[in-house]
Amino acid sequence: MNDPKCYADKSFEIECRNQQKPYLKHLNLEVTNIDTSDSMVEIMNPVFRLNCKDEKDSKPFINLSGTPFSYSNVRNKFTAIGCNKIAFLVSNGLEVSGCVTLCDEHDNKEVNSNVAYGYGQGSDGCLGRFCCETSLPLYLSEFNVTLESMKDRNSSDECVHALIGTEYWYEIYDGVNGGIEYRSLGDLKGLNYVRAMLDFVILNNTVKLPSDSNCTHVVGYSSSSSARRCECYSEFYGNPYVTGGCIDFDSSNKNSRAKWVIIGVSASLGSIILLLGLLFLYIVVRRRIIKKRKQKFFKQNGGLLLQQRLSSGEVTVEQAKVFSLRELEKATDNFNVNRVLGKGGQGTVYKGMLVNGEIVAVKKFKVQGKVEEFINEFVILSQINHRNVVKLLGCCLETEIPLLVYEFIPNGNLYEYLHDQNEELPMTWDMRLRISIEVAGALFYLHSIAYQPIYHRDVKSTNILLDGKYRAKLADFGASRLISTEATHLTTVVQGTFGYLDPEYFHTSQFTEKSDVYSFGVVLVELLTGEKPISSMREEEDAKSLASYFVVTMERDCLFEIVDKRVMKEGEQEQIIGVANLAYRCLELNGRKRPTMKEVIFELERIRNLDRKVGGGGGGGGGDVDLQGQSRHEEIEFVGTEMPWTGDSELDTLASIVNNTSSSEIRPIHAKYN
Incomplete structure (x- = not known):
């Protein structure tokens, strides 16, 4: 050639x-x-x-x-x-x-x-x-x-x-x-x-692309702003890079209908009656074909599996809406590449606007016959009703590729704000502490409050989204699992993100609620240090993993050498030490020694209330707490191993945390300092 x-x-x-x-x-x-x-x-x-x-x-x-x-x-x-x-x-x-x-x-x-x-x-x-x-x-x-x-x-x-x-x-x-x-x-x-x-893609600006194809610029491809990619419009197939290369699926049917119309006009009354009969038959057959196609897609995309789980009472979808493909194509401008919010192993997420003006996120799966992740995420999210978990709005099964529709979260994810130095919204200490409490509340809800316990299995800062008021929203439940109330762990093929993965799960293939606690501990360390979970920039041996680096630093009593400068400037030293000790406990190699999410959220609330005890602020270094001459690694311990549940006031406290309400009425838990 x-x-x-x-x-x-x-x-x-x-x-x-x-x-x-x-x-x-x-x-x-x-x-x-x-x-x-x-x-x-x-x-x-x-x-x-x-x-x-x-x-x-x-x-x-x-x-x-x-x-x-x-x-x-x-x-x-x-x-x-x-x-x-x-x-x-x-x-x-x-x-x-x-x-x-x-x-x-x-x-x-x-x-x-x-x-x-x-x-x-x-x-x-x-x-x-x-x-x-x-x-x-x-x-x-x-x-x-x-x-x-x-x-x-x-x-x-x-x-x-x-x-x-x-x-x-x-x-x-x-x-x-x-x-x-x-x-x-x-x-x-x-x-x-x-x-x-x-x-x-097409990089050459001089190449003339067909006008009958949907050709758009590819955002973010290399350093070139001229990168273009083409695709055939919906209901067409073929080569979008050649003029006339996109072919209408129904072109043969349309030509056949036109032929019969010409015959009917030129024929006798008997022929017209015959034509009407054939037209009626065509409509009936076409409707049957469309119905079979929808049934095929419904089955292919896991509809039968979903029906089975619905009939077993495992999931109810009364509030989830069934969207048509036409609605979602209109909302996303035919799934325009300029509407892409992100891509992952399970599929692509598009930003869309429904006819009523509501902004949504549409996830287009790439399942290729493997629908477990799609059905699993649908079932999991349908069980969850918590303000700090991304809300499922509906789905579309009668399409070639299954679709899920979520509420739109406008302000990106926590990873971007911690590690990409976003000057528009600096991550203050108060924000970091609030976000950690909101995520802990969501995980506590999943583990202990939901109708059936749920293990998230992929807790990380990129899966923590920030809404219009910069409140945390836990997302991406494709790897999550519902657990029976009697079960203590889930045995499965190791799956997760390098840097957040529980070492105990890594070696035993047994995932427990404490594995989510470990991943949350890594997120706490990210909030404290501003460091990435995996980095080749750290020179120390075995320091590529932030979790290992943090544990070694704590054991050497060098905590404040790795704490983020903004945190050191704005946070009370007693609060910083409290969060660091909590993260240290979450990162225990032995899962049994890690706290539960119930203990984690109450400890975080107690740490936040320390700011009020010592005179408020979050601006200074140490407030009224004298830590001079003490070891910089001071461990804060609970008195006893269980929370002091004694009456209705504690239940009200639990409800306020689960619903992420104001913490002003939450009693601080007694603590001692070594």
């Missing part, structure tokens, strides 16, 4: 090479499929390999910078296979993602022996043992890998593979029998390439 008229610019030029295989000439990558309707190209991506017996090391570096291509964060995953390794995905010199592979000493010996080279993997992909996988950041333009050992940072003699591939990269198509086989991890020997998906 050497004719320049065949491609938009040089980056899209395809050249046939070995055995007539197509390659992207500019990037030297083999092309296996082109999907213009979704603006994607499937390529064969090289595999990173290190210290594997009888195989040469392979450390590929793919750089897509300056080209219209980037790795799709929706269709790809970063996967690492090995033993006790931290695999980091590096782009522009920064560690942008990563995951951890685990196996014990016995497994490690087997993996390094000649007999057990092939440790197992099922048809569901990486199951978290010997291998790990994680999602990619948006618009990733580089593939580069660095490794660290979990046990010995200087140890690197274990065989390790790392790759970026599609969700089903381990599938092998049988061209003879037409079936699908699944590659075990042992089959990685000799594997040099896997299938991966690249998104593409």
Whole structure:
């Protein structure tokens, strides 16, 4: 394809090479499929390999910078296979993602022996043992890998593979029998390439795009403001980058109807009657087709599973509205890319405005037949009625892709305000303390007040949103689970976010309510220090994890060396120490020693009331509390292990916390200072 008229610019030029295989000439990558309707190209991506017996090391570096291509964060995953390794995905010199592979000493010996080279993997992909996988950041333009050992940072003699591939990269198509086989991890020997998906945009301003396609600018792509992407309008399919390439689904039916109208006009009365009969039949058949299509989508998107859970009494959706696709297309301007609020592993969230003027957030799932996350989030949110939890407004199941509609939270997430230095709203100490109380109240509600206990399983600062009044709203319940009142834990494949993950859950695969407490403890440390949960900027050994760094600092009595400057300036020292000790307890490695969320929220309320005791303010350093000559790491302990529930006044206090009302009537809990 050497004719320049065949491609938009040089980056899209395809050249046939070995055995007539197509390659992207500019990037030297083999092309296996082109999907213009979704603006994607499937390529064969090289595999990173290190210290594997009888195989040469392979450390590929793919750089897509300056080209219209980037790795799709929706269709790809970063996967690492090995033993006790931290695999980091590096782009522009920064560690942008990563995951951890685990196996014990016995497994490690087997993996390094000649007999057990092939440790197992099922048809569901990486199951978290010997291998790990994680999602990619948006618009990733580089593939580069660095490794660290979990046990010995200087140890690197274990065989390790790392790759970026599609969700089903381990599938092998049988061209003879037409079936699908699944590659075990042992089959990685000799594997040099896997299938991966690249998104593409049009960067060349001189390229004239079709007027009959929906072509929009892609916000945030690289540093270019000219990046454009096209798609066919609703009810059309085909190639949106070629004039006339989008085809109407119903064009053949429309032509057939026009033909019958002409015959009817020119025919006799009998023909007209026949035409009317055929038209009636057509309407009946069309309605049946539409009904079957809706039933198909309803079943495909988990409608039957949802009905089953409804009939069991597990969930009621009286207040949730069923939206039509037309309503949500109009609200989001046909899901315009300029309306995108964010993207994740489960799907894309769009900002929309309903006909009544209400602003909403619409989540468009990418389930590909796996609807558990969609149904799970719908069921969980339908059980929750709390002012500090994002509210579910409704859903749309009768579409090709399932949709959930939430209340719109306008002010972004807590992570942005803590770590991106937002000058418009500096995070004061009073705000940080209030937000921690609001999130603790929401988690206490989930664990103890909801009709059925709920484990969130992904508590982190990016999942804490701020509404118009900068009140905290807990979001993203795709990984959450309802727990029976008799159960003490949930046994599941390890899932969560690196930096917030409970180490006990990590090693046992048993998730308890104390695992949420651990993640909340990491959020408390973020609020105290302003540090990111994972950072390669900290020079100390084992300091990449903020939780580990904080625990070591507390044990060295060096708390005030890592506290955020604004917190030191505005917060009372007694309050800061109180929150630090609470976070320290939440980060206990032994889950049984961690406090419950009930204890956490009462302790936070007591700490906030200290400000009133010592004369108010939040502005000075220490108020009336004399800490000179005392250790900077003073531990504040509860008197007894349980809260003093003695009467109705305590129940009123609990109700005020759960409903996030004023704390002026809440009695402080007695405490002592060591």
